Amino acid sequence: MSTTDDLLTPAGRQEGPVRVALPRTWWQRHGSTTTVWSLRLALLVLLLGFWQLAADRWIDITFISKPSDIAERLGEWAADGTLWLHTWITVQEIVYGFALGAVTGALAGFVLASLSLVYRVLDPFVMALYSIPKVALAPLFIVWFGIEMHMKVLLAAATVFFLVFLNTAAGVRDVDRGLVDAVRLMGGNRWHIARKVVLPASMTGVLTGLKVAIPYALIGAVIGELVASNRGLGYLINDAAAQFDTAGVFATLVVLSVIAAVLNVVVGLLGKRVNRWKPIDE
Template sequence: MSEIAVDAGPVRVPLDRTWWQRHGATTIVWGTRAALLVVLLVLWEIASDRWIDSTFVSRPSDILERLGEWSADGTLWSNTWITVQEIVYGFVLGAATGAAAGFLLASASLAYRVLDPFVMALYSIPKVALAPLFIVWFGIGMHMKVLLAAVTVFFLVFLNTAAGVRDVDRGLVDAVRLMGGTRRDIARKVVLPASMTGVLTGLKVSIPYALIGAVIGELVASNRGLGYLINDAAAQFDTAGVFATLVVLSVIASVLNVLVGLVGRRVNRWKPTDD
């Protein structure tokens, strides 16, 4: 009697879809974005010195020319590298400490209730006001900018992580307890995975604030970095130079957003998709 082998697991039925059916929506979104950007740049170029004084708004062609000049003489790359280091180090330091503190404190309900008003009071302090104090403590070197960016990131990641931990479904926690799970099992297998949405939200929200912290430090006291380039260009009424630096900062923020998005998709693979 012959045996019929049956494969375990779900049956996968391949869908015969065209390229447009698979990628059409994404293509439309990116095409619309590109078209909108081109229209805005063309209108900006036309309006400059016709309807608006270019001294105040510059023009896209001048900005592109300034970027070319700075790239050719190395000004752009050397100062961008300094700022990128400050942003990345500050982001990683602030995100790591904020996520760890948020997870630990939110897991301890009593400690969180005691410390919550103090954390909110510190969070409410404008980070710009901390720059002079950080200069006194750490000088005007890279450490000051890194720590200023880290402090800015810390609170955003902390608050979002804590919210994610406290919003964990209590029914899941009780179910693990009924099955004999320890506190460590609950933390590792329930609270940590379920709170990742809050962590990733904090990471995404804090990316521009990492830039803000680093650039504020450079604006207050620095002789290198993109914040220094903004100060130097503004002092010379070089509007094209200011906009060129802002373009570079926008590119850095976009790259960081993409990287965080990739990490988020990898971490949240266990979640069901909406498709």
């Protein structure tokens, strides 16, 4: 945006749009966000209160546990180090798998979707691979890569890859052809079109793929731990279920939910940064 000095003509007359900051109270600036978060907190407290009340009164506690027992189990695991050990292992698998799948998916989607003929040839094969349940891949990945951490990382990456690839490819193929033609008329080559038009316009698809892929990164890592592992949150779920420890199972699910929420926040911040070029909605 131009500064005030740039908008002044030699005669001192101001031209172009001028933004005037209107004084607003704290509530006018943050009231909507505060209301939303207050309602979210109230809903969470209401649900937890009802759960605590219903447990062992109307529903057998063996099946649903109760919030106080889940909090107690989390406290026990945090005190003896069990929570931190297994959470750190799963977080590494999720982050590495998510990063690997996201980077390769975005690059493949951008390159292949830019090559129309190649994309049309490979599209049915990609969809066939995408349609394979990732749970069915776990035994095969164990045979190929063993039961160490890299097996869970690759399984999570394979799950994330297709979601990011398909959304990125859709974003590239939906680029306004008028913008592409305009750059060509101004003498731009394929590199200019890719960097100045296709890449920025496809970021919406990339970010959508990243947001959708977050829970699937967790699923891929936890499935690998459930199938073959003696460490990680998936192992904790297996161990707690084998002992009919419902509170332990729910406690692990709470930790996984927190990890997913943190990843969502990170992707949201990334989205705000890469979308700064877009015009502000009035």
